[in-house]
Amino acid sequence: MLASGKRLQVDVGWRRTISGAAVLGVLLTFAAGWVVAGEPGDGEEDNPKVELIDAADACVVSDFTMENVDGERVSLDDLLEDGVVLIDFWALWCRPCLRELDYLNDFNNKRGKDGFAVVTVNIDTPESISRVKSYVQSRGYGFEVLLDPEKELYYDLNVPAIPYSVLIDREGRIRSVHIGFQLGDEKIMEREIAALIEEGVANETGEETSGE
């Protein structure tokens, strides 16, 4: 079944033992994710449906530098200097991804001035690079479009499927994750973005107050 023809042969008994536990592994992973999703964040008081991953439990994303569709190099640290960042993985062949991009462009336009930026990462094949620029230009998207034809960032962030988006706070912590996209998801994403922007503003205000 592996197209590369690679076979990983291990002892039959051991294989049966460990393979049976795949289900258990999945369930435990499932439970782990549930735990990691954590308690609702500060935004819950304002809106009961906003559930951000607790900052203390959140994974930290290391800095990365990638090329955008114009051939310029963009780093995560530079983006985070301006505030909250939503990273979204997509491809031209993915219908839900294309629908989601319209909403992300809307978020970027509406909340860009509040310290928020959308960064999309295209994972089409190398030959599709030309089509990506052409598509993005024709749609008039204003967000940053990074190219990841070798799926380096895709694997670094262990993206399981697309569309896949992660919301990152100013400290580079992943505070929300979305697998897939259905109509209605954009409402949740919008509330999460607002909550995280407000959290950042509150923290800044708190720091200034304590500094005084």
Place this chain on the structure above:
Amino acid sequence: MKRERRRVASRRSVKEACPFCRRTISLLLVAIAVSVLARPAGGEPAPPRGSEGISLRSIRGSNEMIFSRDVEDTLDELENWFDVSIDMGEVTAGFRYQMYETSARGANESAGFSQRFAEFRRDWLTLRAGNYYETFGRGLVLRVFEDREIRQETSLDGVALEARLEDFMDLKMTGITGRSGDDFVRGGDVEATLLPGVKLGAAYAMSNRSYTDRTEMGGIRSDVSHGPLGVYAEFATRDGFHEFEGSGFYLSTTLSVPKLGVVAEYKDYDDFEFAYHNPPAALRDHSVNLLARHPRVVQPDDEQGFQVEATYSPSFSTTIIGSDSYTAQHSGDAPFHEQYLEIRQDIGDRLFTILAGARSREIPSGRDEANAVYRYTGAGELDFRITDERSISLIYEHQLTESAYGDVTDQYGVVGFSCCSILMFSLQAERTSEKDPVTDKDFWLMGSLGLKFARRHDVSLSVGTRRSRFICSSGMCRFEPKLEGAELRIVSTF
């Protein structure tokens, strides 16, 4: 009676079903899962970025499991990918535990660590040991990659080094060496920005299993962009010890202006086979189900062709995509010609529509015009937002195939309902005017229930019958057999 005989035969051809019944707990997976579960419940302050070292917070991972049971053939299949990586700032390490099991007699089952790696990353340097993927240019010389949808995985196991000197012509140099099975693969790539908007590159790759089984690839490329225009060209040659010399050429020109994007591609591959590359297909990857069923697989040993694709968005709510692609052997044999048009129209914030149509003409290799196959396909998709949280979707596709064997029609439809960002239900039906020769069926119906938990887990269960099909990407395809039973898919990330 005929069906009963086939069932009996199929029962004899497989082992006992229900492999899960024999399985017990894996200490390894439990250890991993428990370590993940042992994440701090909160309270511990997050360290500054880049200085966190090894902590449970720096562990990320995902798991994808697909289990299917075909009740007619009493055939079980299990595939699982479990990826874990530890991010320690400049150093990242990780592994993949992968599994494939089937109850089919004589099939190659596998389970084990299919990947492991450690990567060191500085501003200008990336050093990776273990399994890695790499692409030189647009893949004419070398492209080792993974595409899980088509079960393509060609990672090399060795060392890859990438250095980038941004102050000196943005020079990027890559060197690789590694193994894939019995093959030993080496290569290098260099790319420099001579002037703003002008990049030049050169690449080399070699694979050899033995002295007499050696293939060398070499190529040069240029990438020029000026304002809305872009031109990419790559030429590569192939030299095998016992095989013919070959070459490949790929050209892509782009026009990108507000509201309009046009891409024109040309390809010419001759005796250009190499196990570790993936030259551009210059064909459209379709999301229309019935169009994706009849792909044109790239044949690097003898193929030339072009594709022109235009995307026009007169307003944000309207997008029109049109493409025309043609591919044939150098002799003109085995032509494939396809025209495609798609119109997307959003009506307010509640109704989203897509209309698509395609016409294709294909003649199998070695046949004449009398054996031409014509396909006419129409597709419509409608998504309607009932409330902020509930929506329905309808998809209908119709395909007419004309050939020397007569006309065949194929209809495919989906009705879907989604709610609250956590629930999705759909019914997929397909009917053909002729019975499928393998399954003796002309109607397939499958119901799917999808659930999302904590937005980190995507679970879908499909029950019913599904026709066999091709799943393609970038000119490469995988055959997915029919299913008469159930399929469970769980995707999780942590």
